[in-house]
Amino acid sequence: MTDASPPQTFQMDGHDVAFTPGQSILTAALAAGRYIPHLCFHPEFTAHGSCKVCTVKVNGQPHASCTTPARSGDVVESDTDELTQLRLNLVQFLFAEGNHFCPSCEKSGACTLQGVAYELGMTTEHYSPLFPDRPVDASHPDVLLDFNRCILCELCIRASAIHDQKHVFALSGRGITKHLIVNAESGRLADTALALSDKAMTVCPVGVILRKRQGFAVPIGERRYDHQPISAVAVGHRPKEDGHE
Amino acid sequence: MPTSLDTAPNPETLRRIVIEPVSRVEGHGKVTILLDAERKVQQVRLHIVEFRGFERFIQGRPFWEVPVMVQRLCGICPVSHHLAASKAMDQIVGATRVPATATAIRRLMHYGQILQSHALHFFHLASPDLLFGFDSDPAKRNVVGVLAAHPDLARHGILLRKFGQEIIRITAGKRVHGTGSIPGGVNKRVTPAERDELRAPLADVVAWAEAGVRLVADLFAANRALYEGFGTVRSSLLSLVAPDGALDLYDGVLRARDADGGILFDGVRCADYGARIHENVRSWSYMKFPFFAELGPERGWYKVGPLARIQNCDSIGTPRAEAARQEFLARTLGTIQHAPLAYHWARMIELLHAAEVIERLLADPALVGDELTATGARATTGIGVIEAPRGTLIHHYEVDADDLVTMCNLIVSTTHNNTAMNEAIRQVARQYLDGREPTEGLLNHIEVAIRAFDPCLSCATHALGKMPLAVEIVDAAGALVTRLVRDGESL
Incomplete structure (x- = not known):
């Protein structure tokens, strides 16, 4: 019918x-x-x-x-030019709010934020960076949390709660002080139930939730966005298991 | 510190000349010269005025990020930092035996960089002084002038650099700031097709390198008094050598000679560098002043880089470069050559050596193997030492059980040469400036002496910046007499 x-x-x-x-x-x-x-x-x-x-x-x-x-x-x-400019402003805000140093970030080349920034023609942060002080959480034996790059997308929160049924991640604070936290009294990732097999490990669009000791294992030329811009990858390729999209 | 021109007794009464920044070097520095009322030189200092702080902000970062992050110290020799850090992190991940393929790829990357960096320095930065004269027309004393007057030479220099850059692209993923080397090995194979692509121009590369050696040797022979006397200061020497004493720019043991060529120490494991090399700081420079601990800060300063390396080693394991080294040694009849301008000759010999090593590596079946990484028992200390284009480069890290760096100490090639460069420009000031009214050409003599060392001032302060130049002449009362400003090439 x-x-x-x-x-x-x-x-x-x-x-x-x-x-x-x-x-x-x-x-x-x-x-x-x-x-x-x-x-x-x-x-x-x-x-x-x-x-x-x-x-x-x-x-x-x-x-x-x-x-x-x-x-x-x-x-x-x-x-449209108007919407592209508005999107660019939003992305520039995100770059300015966190500490996004692409040159030394292991997610470079496979990062959704970087891919969208390139797509929008971003060449500078434009806004003065805030340089927030966000220590990493390296307490977990297999996972590093680098909060410097968090854009508060809540994908890890949704994946951990809905898919993994663990509620490892949450947001705390309001406004400019809002930040990602983990569900442990100690505040340390090591004291949560996060496991490498969790869906939450695979959804971070930036370089916050990282498998330890794996950084830069993928050479330049083989990273997700090395050959095609995000606009082509997002509509033409099936999602990979090790990352966003 | 070493000589009388280090610190003048009454600086406030003296006329001050500033060369800032020094041009045609990597990074940003300035020279101050104090003259008395009779224009006698009273104090000369090379100041490194930029602060970078890599040693501090690498703390708290995961160890696998370090080889990529620290190469941002420099845009010319990032491969050196990339590899020195990787060698340190090999120890952290317990890779006591890095696979032969990974070592061959890293060596290829490193010798590719030596070749491109030496070509850049000699053909683009230093050759204008040597070909046209130190006080020649500054409008022509640059690489564009070399292109006009010696088009083939300039072209070959550019193509040599391009070849080195292509090696880096193939091994590291990008010509500048790649990611090829990782803790325990490399992340990228070299394919047979890529190897064959690099083999194609090899005959030309070796021929251009040989011509480069010939050019400097001939310049040296034609102007022997100038080349041997200009800014010459005696000092000890430091470099890595292979366990058999041969020249090795990627790995080995530390060897030091005194100014007469006698061995000060030899066979020192890189991990033990801290017992041999200490560092001093001075209030007027962000660059530290290393010295041999056993000789102390007054007498323990030394030279590193090509001039030190080719005299510190017992031999060079490639025939063309060894023959060129023998010709070099024959000039001094067995004594140590200390002339800063001899750096250029030694640098070209190393460039030729790099071309020959690259030729060998491209013929090595291990290069195109598949075993790329190794791991083993974790360690907390990693010390990686390599001979960067400009000299011995030391990276030392401590890593905690959570995989984060807790301590970082970098002793960069140019830093080792800090006192030697200061003493060389003091000598040039005595030789050329004393009692004379400074001119652009005379002040360029100071820069020629600095350039001979091919300093990378960015690396040495662990700086960004171009090299415009401002020269201020201030009278004894502190009033500005003249100010000359240069942006890049012309004053």
């Missing part, structure tokens, strides 16, 4: 995008091969629209495309 009915579509940047009921604008666009920059979205978890990088205009109004249901006949703007 459904085979006979015409596909439902909305229009994005002048192109028809087909969708099935229940899809968001973002998931429908990605499935149709149309990239919308995003950071806190992961296809296996409920979208919560917090980073706002995936913001599009729907019939002229801004909406987070990851949480906005696709509707037939809507007119969506995504690839």
Whole structure:
């Protein structure tokens, strides 16, 4: 019966995008091969629209495309100078808020934040960096937490709670002092139930949750975004197990 | 400290000349010269004015990040830091025997860097002084001038550098700041196709390197009094040598000679460097002053780098470079050559040696093997020593049980040469400035002496910066008499 009915579509940047009921604008666009920059979205978890990088205009109004249901006949703007500039500003805020030193980061070349920044044409932080003091947590024998790079996407929180059923991660504080914490009285990762096999180990879009002693094992030329920009990888490749997307 | 021109008794009464920054060197430094009312030189200092702090901010970082992070000390010799740190981290991960393939790839990376760095220094930075004269027209005294007057020479210099950079790209992933070397080995194979790509230009590379040696040897022969006397100061020498005494720039034991060539120590394990080398600080420079502990800070300073290496070793294991070394040694009839300008000759001999070593490595079946890493029992201390283009490079780390670095000590090639460079420019000041009105050409003599050492001032302060130059002449009352400003090439 459904085979006979015409596909439902909305229009994005002048192109028809087909969708099935229940899809968001973002998931429908990605499935149709149309990239919308995003950071806190992961296809296996409920979208919560917090980073706002995936913001599009729907019939002229801004909406987070990851949480906005696709509707037939809507007119969506995504690839516009205005939205690109707004997304760039958001990403620059994130770079300025944390300590993102790509030159020595083992996630470089496979980092979603870096990939989105390149996609948006970011060449400078623009804003004065805050240089927050965030010591790493190296207490776990197999996992390093480098809070310097956290963008508060909450993917590890969602993965640990929903998939792993462990609730290892949470956010604490408000506003500029909001930060990632772990669920242990001591505050140390070693005293949590985190295991290498956890889903939470695989979802960090930046370089916060790291397998110890594995950094730089993948040579330049073989990293996720070495040959294709994130816009191509996100719509053309199946997700790898060792990282985001 | 070593000589009378280190500290003047009444500096406030003297006229002060500042060369800032020193040009055509890597990094940012300045020279101050104090003259009395008769223009007699009273004090000369090479100041390293930038602070970087790598030793501090590497603390608290995971050890596997270190070989990548520390190479940001430098854009010219990052491979040296990359490899010295990797060698230290080999010890941390217990890789007592790094696989032959990984060692061959690292050696190839290292000799590729030696070749490109030496080519950069000689052809791009130093050759304008040597080809055109120290006080020649500054508008032409640069690499563009060399391109106009000696196009083949300049082209070969550029192509030599390109070849070295290609080696680094293939072994490290990028021409600058790659990630190829990791604790315990390397992360990237060299494929037979990549090896063959590097083999193709080898004959030209060796020929250009030989021509480079010939050029400096001929310049030396034609201007012997100048080349042997300019800024010459006697000192001890330090370098790594292979266990059999041969030149080895990647690994070995520490050997030191006194100014007459007698052995001060030999066969010292790199891990024991701390018992032999101590460091002093001075209030006027961010660069430390190392010295041999047994001789003390007054007499224990020494030279490192090409001039030290080719005289400290017993032989060079590649025929063309050894023949060139014998010609070099024949000039001094068995005594130690201390002339700063002889660094250029020694540097070209090493460039030729690097080309020959690269040729050998590219013929070694181990290079294209598949075993890339090794691990073993964890350790808490890692000390990696390598002969960087500019001299002995020491990386020392302590790593805790949580895998974080708790201590980092770096003694960088240029730092070893700190006193030697200061003494060389004091000697040049005595020889050329005393009693004369400073001119751009005369002040360039000071820079020529510094350049001979090929200092990397960025590395040495563990700095970013270009090399514009400002020379201020201030009278005895402190009033500015003249200020000359240079940005990059022309004054």
